Amino acid sequence: MRDLLRADIRRISRMWLIYIGLFIAMFYIDFKIDEGVINNGSIGFISGVQAAFDGAPLALFVVFPVFYAVFAHELSSKSMQCILGHGITRDKLIATKLLDAAIVLAAIYIAITVWILYRLSDNTSVILSSSQKINLIIFICLRWVRHLGYIAFSAMIMYLSNFTALGVISCLAFAVMFKFIFKVIEFFAGLSIYDYTFDGLLDWAYTGIEVGGFAWQLIPAAGYIIAALVITIIFFRRKEFDF
Secondary structure (H helix, E strand, C coil), rough: HHHHHHHHHHHHHHCCHHHHHHHHHHHHHHHHHHHHHHHHHHHHHHHHHHHHHHHHHHHHHHHHHHHHHHCCCCCCHHHHHHHHHHHCCCHHHHHHHHHHHHHHHHHHHHHHHHHHHHHHHCCCCCCCCCCHHHHHHHHHHHHHHHHHHHHHCCCHHHHHHHHHHHHHHHHHHHHHHHHHHHHHHHHHHHHCCHHHHHHHHHHHHHHHHCCCCCCCHHHHCCCCCCHHHHHHHHHHHHCCCCC
């Protein structure tokens, strides 16, 4: 499993789409930070970062390249058959793919966090307290969890449907429209359902952290990801391949 993980990470690290997405994401964050600072000073720096991570563009620049790099050619190529033929179990294969996505996504988010902290230290007009910096980092970490969930859900749909294109479309839909769709449903149906969705639980968890509470909402949010992984594994066990 470790050999497969290393080989996958090496392959993914050679895909330029990830680096292009990271560059565009940083440019977009810079724009939102500058906009926030101009409008509201130090508090505007925080709101600028949060606005960038809340917006669909950042999810699109980060989530889609990672999903494409990890999963795009899984069904169309014979790579899975070769891997399974070398003794890797199907459960380990699926778990490794999600771990690939988690590692690559974490590397991207670490790079983005370092860049944000550099912008903070480079801007003498912006002064944040230690608690504000910690909360900002926690906010970014929760966005990593959110985007990893999008990838896990999209991978589940891809393996269930047996169509790579549907997985890609699902990834784009989660990144761009997930929150918007549930907000529209709430508006027209008058039902408070967003707080119990994956996104809503993570928003709720961050609000609890900000006021010094225990973010118990992370437990059911993690349950969503685990459920997607389990469903994918169960279905993948029954999938037939042409060797």
